[in-house]
Amino acid sequence: MSSSRSDHTANRRPLTRERILDVAIALIEHDGPEALSMRRLGAALGVEGMAIYHHFAGREDLLGAIAERLLEPLDDLEQRSDWREDCHDFATTLREVAVQRPATFRLVGMQPLGEVLLLPVERLLGTLVEAGFEPVTALAIYRATISYARGYALAEVTGFTVDAAGGSGLERLQALRPDAFPVLAGRAGELAELDPDRAFRLGLDALLRGLEGPEGAAR
Amino acid sequence: MSSSRSDHTANRRPLTRERILDVAIALIEHDGPEALSMRRLGAALGVEGMAIYHHFAGREDLLGAIAERLLEPLDDLEQRSDWREDCHDFATTLREVAVQRPATFRLVGMQPLGEVLLLPVERLLGTLVEAGFEPVTALAIYRATISYARGYALAEVTGFTVDAAGGSGLERLQALRPDAFPVLAGRAGELAELDPDRAFRLGLDALLRGLEGPEGAAR
DNA sequence: GTGTAAATATTACGCCGTAAACTTCACGTT
DNA sequence: AACGTGAAGTTTACGGCGTAATATTTACAC
Numbered sequence: 001m002s003s004s005r006s007d008h009t010a011n012r013r014p015l016t017r018e019r020i021l022d023v024a025i026a027l028i029e030h031d032g033p034e035a036l037s038m039r040r041l042g043a044a045l046g047v048e049g050m051a052i053y054h055h056f057a058g059r060e061d062l063l064g065a066i067a068e069r070l071l072e073p074l075d076d077l078e079q080r081s082d083w084r085e086d087c088h089d090f091a092t093t094l095r096e097v098a099v100q101r102p103a104t105f106r107l108v109g110m111q112p113l114g115e116v117l118l119l120p121v122e123r124l125l126g127t128l129v130e131a132g133f134e135p136v137t138a139l140a141i142y143r144a145t146i147s148y149a150r151g152y153a154l155a156e157v158t159g160f161t162v163d164a165a166g167g168s169g170l171e172r173l174q175a176l177r178p179d180a181f182p183v184l185a186g187r188a189g190e191l192a193e194l195d196p197d198r199a200f201r202l203g204l205d206a207l208l209r210g211l212e213g214p215e216g217a218a219r
Numbered sequence: 220m221s222s223s224r225s226d227h228t229a230n231r232r233p234l235t236r237e238r239i240l241d242v243a244i245a246l247i248e249h250d251g252p253e254a255l256s257m258r259r260l261g262a263a264l265g266v267e268g269m270a271i272y273h274h275f276a277g278r279e280d281l282l283g284a285i286a287e288r289l290l291e292p293l294d295d296l297e298q299r300s301d302w303r304e305d306c307h308d309f310a311t312t313l314r315e316v317a318v319q320r321p322a323t324f325r326l327v328g329m330q331p332l333g334e335v336l337l338l339p340v341e342r343l344l345g346t347l348v349e350a351g352f353e354p355v356t357a358l359a360i361y362r363a364t365i366s367y368a369r370g371y372a373l374a375e376v377t378g379f380t381v382d383a384a385g386g387s388g389l390e391r392l393q394a395l396r397p398d399a400f401p402v403l404a405g406r407a408g409e410l411a412e413l414d415p416d417r418a419f420r421l422g423l424d425a426l427l428r429g430l431e432g433p434e435g436a437a438r
Numbered sequence: 439g440t441g442t443a444a445a446t447a448t449t450a451c452g453c454c455g456t457a458a459a460c461t462t463c464a465c466g467t468t
Numbered sequence: 469a470a471c472g473t474g475a476a477g478t479t480t481a482c483g484g485c486g487t488a489a490t491a492t493t494t495a496c497a498c
Contacts, residue, residue: 015445037485050487051446059486110329110373114380118395118403121380125402135406136413139381143374144422148363151370154329155362161333161340162358176337183344184337187354194355203363203426210429211421234476256454269456270477278455440498447492454485461478468471 015047017055021069024062025104033107067108067116073097074120083131084208087141090124091149091204098153106157113146132214141211148207152200162191234266236274240288243281244323252326286327286335292316293339302350303427306360309343310368310423317372325376332365351433360430367426371419381410 020041027044028036038059042049056062073093080086098105114121121142128138162184163169170192176185184191239260246263247255257278261268275281292312299305317324333340340361347357381403382388389411395404403410 038487039485047445048447050448053487054445106329110325110377112374112378112380114403118380118400122400122403129402129406135402135409138402139410139413140418140421143371143379143418144367144425147371147374147422148367148426149370151368151373152362152366154370154373155331155366158329159331160362161331161337181337181341183348183354183357184333184341190354191358194358199359199362202359202430203366206363206429206431207367207422207426208429210425210427212425257456258454266476267478269479272456273476442497443495445492445494447490449488449490451488452486455483457480457482459478459480461476463474463476465473465475466471467473468469 015045015051015055017065020045020052020055020062021065024066025069025101028066028103028107029101033103036107063108064111064116066104067111070097070101070104070108071113071117071120074117077120077123079123079127083128083133083141084211086124086127087145087208088204090120091145092200094146094149095153095156095200098157102157105153109150109154109157137214144207144211148203152203156196156200160196162188162194234264234270234274236284239264239271239274239281240284243285244288244320247285247322247326248320252322255326282327283330283335285323286330289316289320289323289327290332290336290339293336296339296342298342298346302347302352302360303430305343305346306364306427307423309339310364311419313365313368314372314375314419317376321376324372328369328373328376356433363426363430367422371422375415375419379415381407381413 023044024036024041027041031040037049038052039049042052045051052062056065071094073096074090077086077089077093080089098109124142124145125135125138128141129135133141159169161169162173170188173181173184173188173191178185242263243255243260246260250259256268257271258268261271264270271281275284290313292315293309296305296308296312299308317328343361343364344354344357347360348354352360378388380388381392389407392400392403392407392410397404
């Protein structure tokens with residue numbers, strides 16, 4: 001009897017916030033964002049769903065922690081010499097995170113960044129203020145940068161209107177009446193060749209180029 | 220007896236896709252995005268939840284139709300003389316829709332635009348191609364515009380890290396250790412004065428200014 | 439060993455989306 | 469006027485959800 005009992009006790013690594021988060025992210029990426037339920041996550045951990053509540057206050061708390069974990073790379077950004085480069089790195093890293101874990105980003109990508117990772121925000125604002133921007137202007141630039149990056153990443157992980165991956169999306173467009181949709185339907189093939197990396201950089205570069213520098217040009 | 224029976228039959232306006240959508244949006248704005256369930260929507264319509272299935276195939280279909288309804292103003296955009304102005308109008312209208320119905324936008328704002336409103340997309344692409352852009356470049360410019368606008372709008376309706384509305388958000392920031400967060404905590408008061416309208420325009424103008432025009436400058 | 443606190447399991451409740459079967463009603467045909 | 473028909477709404481039912489409350493097990497200090 002002792003051998004059968006050990007099934008759900010011994011030889012089972014104990015639950016940890018970290019392990020829960022890793023398994024949760026793996027589960028989401030494997031089965032989709034809607035597959036994350038307390039019970040199914042518990043099952044993936046070899047445990048009953050309620051056991052998770054000893055490590056997280058509830059589903060909301062769990063989602064917040066998942067977001068935190070996912071966005072950790074933003075904590076490791078190094079300061080560069082130019083504020084535009086810092087904005088560029090911030091935006092690019094945010095999108096990379098999304099592309100690497102698209103299902104997870106779909107699930108948690110709308111949470112306010114400030115409730116999840118305040119430090120990277122503070123650092124970027126600090127860079128901008130040091131570069132000579134008024135704090136209020138620095139905040140506006142930060143918002144513009146993160147809005148573009150997150151908006152692009154969300155669109156990418158939920159599926160572009162015209163998806164470079166082609167597949168059913170392209171066929172759906174080509175099935176439209178070409179007289180009503182001369183570009184979307186008539187040029188669908190060309191459109192599908194747009195590289196998502198290139199498009200992201202094009203918009204980001206335009207945004208940063210278009211932003212005016214601080215008034216007192218020197219430090 | 221005929222009088223009591225009439226309660227759930229006569230004198231009750233019949234269900235319509237249109238009426239369901241209007242009541243759904245009102246319900247969402249009044250009670251929050253998580254309040255939209257088939258049963259509660261039915262109750263708000265004076266009907267059992269299952270009745271809705273005679274007008275929509277299911278929850279997904281309903282959400283799609285809500286998005287369509289919400290984004291209808293994008294259909295009414297007039298063509299302007301300059302492609303930058305068209306992009307500007309598109310982005311601004313998208314954000315206005317979000318600001319006017321923030322809870323609804325939170326619920327449906329991540330759906331791919333092309334599955335909901337293809338016409339405005341086609342028109343904007345058409346404008347850009349007419350202005351001399353290659354279709355592929357037109358698509359990149361469209362993506363950049365909508366990514367920024369939607370990303371900004373989503374951030375706005377889910378709550379900025381630093382919220383101009385002040386309230387608990389500002390207090391939360393001021394409670395941070397000012398040595399660790401010199402800008403976010405130390406300048407929280409100044410930051411809270413950033414007008415969301417102004418910040419949106421600042422980023423949008425920068426983005427459009429930074430985009431290069433079509434190679435052959437003339438038509 | 440035994441007591442104690444933490445981790446996990448069990449049970450239960452109300453809400454969710456929706457499939458299926460049933461009832462009611464409006465209306466065109468005869 | 470009677471009736472068939474199809475659409476609209478209701479009722480019932482099922483499995484899954486988040487989580488509160490309670491019970492059980494485990495690991496460890498003494």
